[in-house]
Each structure stands twice: as structure tokens, then as C-alpha cells.
Amino acid sequence: MASGIVIPNRPEPSGCSVAEIYIGGAADGQSRIVASFVKARQRLLLEGGNSHGRTAAWFAHYDVDGATSHCMAALSRGDDIALVGHSWGSDAALRVAHQLNGTIGLLAGVDPVMRPGSVFSRASRRPENAALIVHVDASPRQLDRSDIVKATGVVLGGGVAGAYRSADIMIRTDLNHWAFADMMAAPGLDGVSLNDRIGKADWRAPIIRAG
Secondary structure, eight states, X not given: OOOXXXXXXXXXXXXXXXXXXXXXXXXXXXXXXXXXXXXXXHHHHHHTOOTTOOEEEEEOTTOHHHXXXXXXXXXXXXXXXXXXXXXXXXXXXXXXXXXXXXXBSEEEEESOOOOTTGGGSGGGSOOTTBXXXXXXXXXXXXXXXXXXXXXXXXXXXXXXXXXXXXXXXXXXXOOOTTOHHHHHHOBXXXXXXXXXXXXXTOTTSOOOOOO
């Protein structure tokens, strides 16, 4: 499979910097699935010179306050925001978005799972400040342990949040739940991956629905 770390550092079309915020799932503190992706992403930006100030940061799913503060600081600098959550991290990403006053250029749930009770709360709704929402879904041909854990979480959480069910863009994959980097690189029907959209930072362009 292609590497998930494929986004080159390039001038931003809007002339602004981009703050990429990634929130890991319930076990990311141990598995480091999303944390490792972000570490590689940071290394890529450094190697590319990062002359335009693009940043990438990781937060645990339970650190909603920390992720919110980070986003607020980025918005105060005039940065565009790309907010991505994996599994339970997608629930946290929605909570963060609902607490922000500025625009979230791109909000993405990568195989999203809601925390118990969240699907019936305001947190599950589409944030009014989200310009573009992307849902990357994992429906593997062969289940592994991560998919069983996900299925349990979906049942306990009451399903997928409405914000992701009605996402502007749906990218369907046959990957397992743990394969975050590969889901980031998976193309939609239009050939564009979530990695591509974050790298281009052209979220104000007309939306193309894919899935």
C-alpha cells in the first residue's frame, strides 16, 4: 500500500499557513497509530524547509481542551485549520469544532466512532463553522481485532455521528480500522485522498462529492 505520509510542503493558495491537528483514538497512546503518522508528517515538513509555517500536531482523544486551545491559537494567527480525528478521536474533533468561533476549513472523521452517549448530544451534529466535512470509512473484506473493537464501539456509541453520516465527501475503503495512514492516502471516486485535500488546502473550491 502507498505510504500515508505523502503531502509535500508547498505554498498555500490562500497565502495563509495551515495548522493540521490530528486526534488519535482510544488506544493511540499505546498503539501510536496516529501519533506515528503525525511524527512522520512533522519530519516531512522539516525536511521540506516548511517556509510557509505549516504545522502538524497530535492530541489524545481525551485532551479536548488542549486541542481546542491549539486551534484557538492557530486561528488567532490567521491559520487555516485541518482537524482530523480517528475512531474516538473523531468524536473529540467534533467537540473541538463546536467550541471554536473561527472557521474550520476541513473537518474529517477517519473511520469515526462516537463515545457512548455522544450521538444523542449536540456534539454529534454538524458544526456550523465547518466549511468541509470528510468521512473516510473502513469496510474491510476480512475483519481483524481492530474492527471488532470498532464494531463494539459503534454499538455502544449509538452509531456514527450525524455530522459524518451527512459529510460533504465520503471516501470508502476496504481497509481495517487500525490502518489510519492508508485511509489518509486512500482515493475517493474522484481520485482525491484526504491527504491530497489537506495538502492542497483548497477547501474553498466547489465541493465534489465522492464515495
